[in-house]
Amino acid sequence: MGFFDKIKNAFKADKKAEQEQEELKEEVQAEPEQPESVETVPTADGHTENTADHQLSEPDESVAQPISEEPAPFTEPVAEVEEKEEIQVQKKYEKGLEKTRKTFSQRFNELMANFRSVDEDFFEELEETLIGADVGFETAIKITEELRQEVKLRNAKKTAEVQNTIIEKMVNLYEAEGVDENNALNIQAGGLTVILFVGVNGVGKTTSIGKLAHEFKEDGKKVLLAAADTFRAGAIDQLVVWGERAGVEVVRGNAGGDPAAVVFDAVARAKAENADILLVDTAGRLQNKVNLMNELEKIKRVIQREIPNAPHEVLLVVDATTGQNAMAQAKQFKETTDVTGLVLTKLDGTAKGGIVLAIRNELHLPVKLVGLGEGINDLEPFDANDFALGLFKGLLKEE
Missing domain, CATH: 3.40.50.300 (P-loop containing nucleotide triphosphate hydrolases)
Known part of the structure; x- marks a missing residue:
């Protein structure tokens, strides 16, 4: 699975989670609060008393109570620990890139708002937008050229479709340039x-x-x-x-x-x-x-x-x-x-x-x-x- 497919899946998962949270919130707000029912039982003198009183009463000491053993200390499985650490790192990246994301979104929204059709003026403005977003001159030219071809092939016209195609091209270029890239530090085993x-x-x-x-x-x-x-x-x-x-x-x-x-x-x-x-x-x-x-x-x-x-x-x-x-x-x-x-x-x-x-x-x-x-x-x-x-x-x- 390529980077863009992973990003689309993560995007859909986030949207689904947001929708479920919203539905749950609406259900909670709509559901009336039910009073807690209290069951009563008759006593010998004809009065009634709450069963809750019986439930909260002290246990009969004459009845032998089972001896509780000290529970074994809980050890979280290694796989779960690693998964949690991975999620924490992902959140760090999302938070760390928040300003860049907002700038990208703002630039793309302005670009899309200014054009009703994907014409040559649009592509020229896209180049300027990408250069302004610090992706580099060569990268901006390459993405724009690829997008020209892709828009024709897909006949993309909707704003969201065009923007997603731009993002896809950026992701694919980003992934392709890093295929043979080794991001790990060269740490020597057993030496300095x-x-x-x-x-x-x-x-x-x-x-x-x-x-x-x-x-x-x-x-x-x-x-x-x-x-x-x-x-x-x-x-x-x-x-x-x-x-x-x-x-x-x-x-x-x-x-x-x-x-x-x-x-x-x-x-x-x-x-x-x-x-x-x-x-x-x-x-x-x-x-x-x-x-x-x-x-x-x-x-x-x-x-x-x-x-x-x-x-x-x-x-x-x-x-x-x-x-x-x-x-x-x-x-x-x-x-x-x-x-x-x-x-x-x-x-x-x-x-x-x-x-x-x-x-x-x-x-x-x-x-x-x-x-x-x-x-x-x-x-x-x-x-x-x-x-x-x-x-x-x-x-x-x-x-």
Whole structure:
């Protein structure tokens, strides 16, 4: 079953649940409240008394009462626990993508309201609408071209039908671009995993490292952090604060010192202490790409002297609220270093979640992690299915 079929089924299930809730509400409001019937029984002196009095009376102590055994502690089946966790993550995605959904809906509603027929003017306006929704120029052109053909084949005329066809094209393109995409982190089994974080200042790089460290620690892994962003004022202290929150140690040097020297010490300590994960924070100065590239290459060489196949991930952190600026940053970093995946932060605080489509279609870089809230537990592994449901389900119309 493809993504669009899953989204349609989820959309129908939501509509059915809403209808059942409405029907139940109407039944409750319509049903008159019945007084509780009380049964009476005659007593020896001719009076009556409530049977409820008998039901509430103390049990006869002369009658032996069965000895109740202590019930066994309830253990929830693993499958049910996993299902609940999956539902919670899906709700996080739906809530996190709420602003993007509303923006998409508003743009589509305005588009549909302005056109009575699907003509060339409509397709031109659709391109502008999609570009404005941050899905990217190439993606907007591709979707519009495919829609031209599809509308002719289906002879789609109704507003809801046309909008659903647009959504279907977006979903199918989103799914097709991610067919060979590996969104899982490359964690080494039984050895040290080194993850390098890159990105410009202010995108949430240090925060993402702290949140990820917390998750690994909760999973029972031994985690170390390396404060290799030695040039930005306060960067080292900020990582130390996050290390304290996550309960993990931070390897640090002096402000303004050599980042590669910090990484060398961190790798040595991680190996000596049999750590499972080493997360490395780096400086992000795009204004001097040559120096940045040289610095990152030096850090890599230091790591590879001790661990030849490391770093196992080079994660580029970008701020989703910046939309197309995030795309520009991603392109520049992709040119200067071997980025293996993206961390998309502040997705819950933006209406520009469509940037994920642009990243998939134009950069062909997998999104590995997404920030869906400000809490320490709100950095989630990217799930293409949950993202598609969270974004597109709310855009479908009843035909």
